[in-house]
Amino acid sequence: MLFLFLLSPFIFLGCHKEDDYLPGLSGNMVGYIYTFDEFGNLLVDHSHVKVTAIGMDQTYSRHSDVTGRFELEEVPTGTFELHFEKEGFGVLKQFGVQHLGGKPTILLNNRSEEEAYFLYEMPASIIDHLKIVNDSMSCEFSFAIIPNPSTSFLLKVFFSSSDHFTRHNAEYIEDVRIWQRDGNYWGKFYFNETPSSPGETVYYKACRFTIPGVIRPPYQNWNVYGVDTYFDYELNETIYPNLGDESEQYSFTFPE
Amino acid sequence: MNLNSILLLFRNRAILLTGIVLWTLTSSCEELPEPLFTNSVIHGNIDLYDSYDEALENISITAQGPYEKKKGLTDSNGDYQITGLGNGTYELEFSKEGYGTKYQYGIQLFGNDTVRVRDELYKRMTGLKLPTLYEIHTQDTYSWLSEKKIVITTSRSQGEIPARVFMSEDDGVSYNNFQWTSNARTLKRNGFDKLMLIVDNLPFDSGKKVYLRVYICNPDEHWGYFNKYTGMLTFSTLEKDEHSSLMSFTMP
Numbered sequence: 001m002l003f004l005f006l007l008s009p010f011i012f013l014g015c016h017k018e019d020d021y022l023p024g025l026s027g028n029m030v031g032y033i034y035t036f037d038e039f040g041n042l043l044v045d046h047s048h049v050k051v052t053a054i055g056m057d058q059t060y061s062r063h064s065d066v067t068g069r070f071e072l073e074e075v076p077t078g079t080f081e082l083h084f085e086k087e088g089f090g091v092l093k094q095f096g097v098q099h100l101g102g103k104p105t106i107l108l109n110n111r112s113e114e115e116a117y118f119l120y121e122m123p124a125s126i127i128d129h130l131k132i133v134n135d136s137m138s139c140e141f142s143f144a145i146i147p148n149p150s151t152s153f154l155l156k157v158f159f160s161s162s163d164h165f166t167r168h169n170a171e172y173i174e175d176v177r178i179w180q181r182d183g184n185y186w187g188k189f190y191f192n193e194t195p196s197s198p199g200e201t202v203y204y205k206a207c208r209f210t211i212p213g214v215i216r217p218p219y220q221n222w223n224v225y226g227v228d229t230y231f232d233y234e235l236n237e238t239i240y241p242n243l244g245d246e247s248e249q250y251s252f253t254f255p256e
Numbered sequence: 257m258n259l260n261s262i263l264l265l266f267r268n269r270a271i272l273l274t275g276i277v278l279w280t281l282t283s284s285c286e287e288l289p290e291p292l293f294t295n296s297v298i299h300g301n302i303d304l305y306d307s308y309d310e311a312l313e314n315i316s317i318t319a320q321g322p323y324e325k326k327k328g329l330t331d332s333n334g335d336y337q338i339t340g341l342g343n344g345t346y347e348l349e350f351s352k353e354g355y356g357t358k359y360q361y362g363i364q365l366f367g368n369d370t371v372r373v374r375d376e377l378y379k380r381m382t383g384l385k386l387p388t389l390y391e392i393h394t395q396d397t398y399s400w401l402s403e404k405k406i407v408i409t410t411s412r413s414q415g416e417i418p419a420r421v422f423m424s425e426d427d428g429v430s431y432n433n434f435q436w437t438s439n440a441r442t443l444k445r446n447g448f449d450k451l452m453l454i455v456d457n458l459p460f461d462s463g464k465k466v467y468l469r470v471y472i473c474n475p476d477e478h479w480g481y482f483n484k485y486t487g488m489l490t491f492s493t494l495e496k497d498e499h500s501s502l503m504s505f506t507m508p
């Protein structure tokens with residue numbers, strides 16, 4: 001009894017909040033994340049993606065369910081960084097997510113098109129014998145999982161006039177869609193800008209990546225657009241979370 | 257009453273009293289803070305689908321936010337305005353008697369925000385009863401059907417049947433657990449004296465066992481709306497209690 005009476009002033013004092021953040025509300029955050037294999041095929045089970053909201057002082061985490069829905073609970077008002085992680089998948093980040101509190105924040109609610117986040121499996125392949133002849137790029141792959149012959153995929157090709165370059169300081173970047181044809185991998189290739197002068201040696205390397213951008217979920221009549229990249233302000237570049245390992249460096253002489 | 261009984265009674269009352277005091281003190285912690293701003297506005301327009309002759313006034317809008325619930329009504333043009341809202345995230349409910357109620361979520365207000373939200377309501381099929389549904393026929397039993405179509409024989413002889421079909425490979429299929437949904441068209445075919453429901457463009461693979469339930473729902477609400485909170489495709493005019501029993505068929 002005496003203990004309860006002694007405890008009560010401390011409970012009362014506990015009501016005083018030291019961190020009186022403005023405007024001092026909290027609420028849930030709801031969103032949707034869809035998962036894809038390394039070739040951009042929509043998976044059936046979107047569960048176990050760990051979604052983390054990183055705030056000033058605390059982080060809040062939840063896992064997505066099989067439909068891709070997640071709900072972070074009782075998150076205080078503020079601006080958050082979101083991380084989406086699943087083993088074997090690229091990590092997607094989002095910055096400056098505003099959460100006012102009260103009723104649930106619906107993530108991406110104010111975007112004109114995108115309704116969900118997309119997370120892709122990391123590509124597991126080695127790119128060999130990358131070759132550019134005229135307007136064609138051909139290459140060989142060592143795949144962990146052999147893709148269906150009708151599957152196409154993307155290469156991000158990095159170019160530089162320097163033979164010691166990384167993809168972060170490439171002078172020119174081009175995306176090439178690669179198809180299988182007669183057992184070979186091949187893609188039509190155009191330079192949108194001229195990266196070099198005729199006769200000069202151009203160095204290049206490539207990574208695989210995935211970017212469906214839009215999907216039509218099974219049995220549904222509407223398209224879902226997704227957010228699958230982010231801009232890294234420190235690196236000052238757009239990040240493709242499932243960019244695979246770099247190929248060796250190759251070179252060619254820019255045609256006269 | 258001996259001394260021990262009196263002491264016990266006193267102790268029990270004291271414990272009760274202490275509990276009440278503690279509850280009062282702790283519950284005061286749950287009070288919401290004062291809103292930083294109280295001059296935000298949600299406004300917009302609500303339309304009634306296919307009701308050209310019906311006045312658009314008195315459609316009810318309820319804004320539920322962190323601090324309070326505020327209501328508004330549309331004028332004769334369907335326009336509404338709810339003022340004096342505090343900062344925070346709001347949910348809106350649009351309703352009118354005889355129409356399906358719809359919801360919008362995640363409306364964020366801060367400072368002097370003015371946010372426009374529009375919507376459209378569809379008439380409910382209140383009072384309509386689903387006829388008895390007898391059998392599902394596929395191409396296997398009605399050769400004139402294509403492989404992606406089924407017909408369901410019914411007990412009714414005339415009129416349209418405003419039916420929506422929910423299908424799944426799961427036998428727990430319902431309006432909130434389905435893989436595919438579609439309006440069912442009412443069909444009267446020569447040689448049959450009863451109406452049939454026809455469903456086409458079925459997306460299921462050949463040989464799959466498919467379960468279905470049929471509900472009363474306004475067929476004008478073709479696509480429903482995506483409920484951004486639940487993540488479910490939702491039909492505001494669906495009569496949840498007016499549905500068929502569980503039926504099944506195998507895709508030909």
